[in-house]
Amino acid sequence: MPAPSWEKDPVLSVEHVTMRFGGLVAVNDLSFAAGRGDITALIGPNGAGKTTVFNCITGFYKPTQGMLRLQHGDGSTHLLERMADFKISATAKVARTFQNIRLFSGMTVLENLLVAQHNPLMIASGMTVLGLIGFPAYKKAEKRSIEKAKYWLDKINLTDRADDPAGDLPYGAQRRLEIARAMCTSPELLCLDEPAAGLNPRESGELNQLLLDIRKTEGTSLLLIEHDMSVVMEISDHVVVLEYGIKISDGTPAEVKADPRVIAAYLGVDDDEVAEVEEALDVVVEEARQ
Amino acid sequence: MSTSAPARPFEPDFAAAAKDAVLSGVIALGIFGPLVGLRTTQNMSNQLIVESHWGLVAIIVGIVAVGRFVLRAFVFPRMAMWKAQPKVESTAEPSFLRRNIKTIGLVFLLFYPVIIVSMLGYQQSIKWVDNFGIQILIYVMLGWGLNIVVGLAGLLDLGYVAFYAVGAYSYALLATHFGLSFWILLPLAGILAAMWGIILGFPVLRLRGDYLAIVTLAFGEIIRLVLINWRELTNGSAGISSIPKVDLFGWITFNVADPNYVGKVFGLANSSAYYKIFLYYLILALALLTAFVTIRLRRMPIGRAWEALREDEVACRSLGINTTNTKLTAFAIGAMFGGFAGSFFAARQGFVSPESFVFLESAVIVAIVVLGGMGSMIGVAIAAVAMIGGTEILRELSFLKVVFGSDFNPDLFRMLIFGLAMVTIMVWKPRGFVGQREPTAFLTERKAVSGSLVQEGHG
Ligand SMILES: Nc1ncnc2c1ncn2[C@@H]1O[C@H](COP(=O)(O)OP(=O)(O)OP(=O)(O)O)[C@@H](O)[C@H]1O
Ligand SMILES: [Mg+2]
16 A cells, blocks of 8 residues: 555654643554645544644643654754744744634734734834834835735635624634634644534535635645534545544545444444454455455 | 613612612611610729610611612612613714813823913912822823733733832932933933843743732832842932932023023023923823833734733734743833833932832722723823822812811821722723723724723733
8 A cells, every 4th residue: 555645745743742641641652644735634532632632733732752743845844842832833834723712802803813923023023123113114014914914804704894803703703713813824734623613504614615725725734623524524635533542543534434443433332342343344345355 | 792672761660679678678777786776885883784776777777778779769770771772872973072082181281380380370380280290190101101011911010119119219329329310311210120120020921810910019029128128229218318300401400509500591580390390291201202102012013912912822822922022021111111200200209218119009000000991091091190189189188177177187088088989980990991992903994892802811
């Protein structure tokens, strides 16, 4: 069997990552790769350790063991487990959203998108000093950042609400805004923690279009945690399945869907029953071969 | 927003009110009956006897019951009606006063000494320019400085007075020992205070919320104790006196003996009022500088990062913002303005001692910022006028002696009235005088953000 495409040019390689909280092993010796330009889905039952993996990738937790390597398109490599969380966003260019939305609710939609462009604006303002005395270069940079914000507002259909406080938006719009805010940092890898949670089917469909569009026009690689299997199957190129912090399956959506261990994990079948299912499948496979 | 209840016509529910009144009457009787109604005293032969004051109890119970009736029947329904229709209020065109409050305030401040002098003459003007004008403006400036830390960045700093002290002692020491001019020492005091802001900031900024508040409080006290105990440098609690006056860049001075004394230059009679008026304009300029810088900073990435930090620190870090540096800059810039104000304070008093930098000062400045609300500059200014002007006005309450008898000392009630006023204001306007946040950028229309959405910050 040839190596899968994501092994050839990975944007993110997770190597033997373990995360312990006291006695609890939330992630256990996890290794997987996310391909450049791919939409990689991380799935698993509640408490499987998906958010913990995200927190390790984005530096909010330091993994107890293991390596997280991020490779940019230009070949530069960043070892994420050694970097401070804000550096991971600023220099390794990994952006994320949160399972429970974290917008700046008292700031307007536009301001949320401007805060996301903090670092380039900070440089343009000469670390504030030049901007304070009215340097024209900063004015231009600010105009550009507003243009960028407008571009994203257009994509998420929120242009007409740009001047409203983010906390006033309906839930679905807040989810989209959080994605746009993450995209305003111009990330190489965008990590989305359950972006479709709480969305109705129409919104969920729009979200799929948005994510596909982000990949196509921005070339950003996506890593997403998702419970909604229809979303996963529809848009992802590669699925990694976790259960109790252990990777139980890794492959294309079709492969994973057919994996008896995944079926068992999702249907809550006992371990010996898994063996039975596997045997049954083996028989089917044998028969097909003959 | 959510569906507001249809505005019901105003109709008092007398039955419920009467029931409520009887109930509160009974409770009041239960409480005040034993407390007020029965009193033990000694009679002439030193025996313990019980006196009864049922008349007084009846009066109290009556007041409680009637008061409750009025509240329940008339006041509460009105309040509910007001609450049900806040939208109507906000869509209405703001009044002329409200729209132009900044310009009106600024013009008034610029002409304030002129108005006072023309009304009362030079000698009489001193009290109004000094006790009211300068005093209030110092606190406006301190409030605006602390507003950067508390109002914008959401870091509760209870030791702000420490930076005020650093500024004051920097000027006092460097001016008395080295004879340096105010105009050199002013920026230097600011820099020194900012440096102390960073020194304090480094270890404490990883703390959050209550812990940060306690450590900053302790820092304020440490600075004060150092000032008291480091006698060789600071002269201990006796303080430093004969701090030189400010002059106008050496061209004009305010010492009667100097050849270029302001009176001699302009051919005016000697008066200490000139110096006060000069100081007034100086502190006005400093306060406006603070305002100008803060307003500009708010529209810059650093200012937005401060506010974002107040809203959600984790999200800030996920967007690549170095939160430690961001907090440090807030601390340092806030401290710098405190240092400016401190050196002005030293120059104005001509005397500094650790007495001036007690915790109460920090508390008053924090109170001004909290009362102002939402990191709003105007709110802070109003709060400073209300709090400092209010306490100064309370000094003028000698007329109350006519009411309460000649041994009534209004000064004793100053803090009481002050405290009551604060509680009232916080109940009436829980998010401070200005319950809205002005956005720093807009695409089509600048809409104020309602206070209920704005976070207060947790560290
Ligand atoms: N900071 C922490 N301290 C202690 N235990 C933690 C911490 N964070 C996560 N855990 C534990 O790690 C396990 C995995 O949690 P995690 O949030 O990663 O699950 P998840 O896969 O994201 O689940 P869900 O689908 O419910 O979001 C859980 O048992 C959780 O209680
Ligand atoms: Mg999770």
